[in-house]
Amino acid sequence: MSLLTSLRAFAKLRPLVAPERTQLLLAISATLLGSILTLLAPFIVGRTIDGAIRVGSMSGVWRSALALLIVYVIALGTSYAQMIWMGKIGRASCRERVSSPV
Numbered sequence: 001m002s003l004l005t006s007l008r009a010f011a012k013l014r015p016l017v018a019p020e021r022t023q024l025l026l027a028i029s030a031t032l033l034g035s036i037l038t039l040l041a042p043f044i045v046g047r048t049i050d051g052a053i054r055v056g057s058m059s060g061v062w063r064s065a066l067a068l069l070i071v072y073v074i075a076l077g078t079s080y081a082q083m084i085w086m087g088k089i090g091r092a093s094c095r096e097r098v099s100s101p102v
Contacts (some may be wrong), residue, residue: 019093
């Protein structure tokens with residue numbers, strides 16, 4: 001799909017989601033935060049291997065495991081929030097479309 005096609009599709013959707021602008025921005029923010037957190041996990045694993053495992057520090061491994069757990073729990077929360085917000089936007093847009101006079 002080309003960029004022009006994507007922009008045309010977005011232009012058609014814009015009036016439908018305009019009333020839900022805040023929810024849409026929250027959902028996009030949750031998506032971005034979740035993506036950043038997901039990219040952070042391999043960095044933590046790499047630092048654990050290069051640091052704690054190389055020198056034999058079991059406490060460093062446990063700290064890294066805790067950091068990974070925290071990252072994944074927050075990523076799970078952002079994914080859940082994104083799903084809830086996008087569901088609200090979809091329901092509101094459909095409700096508005098169905099209830100509007102033809």
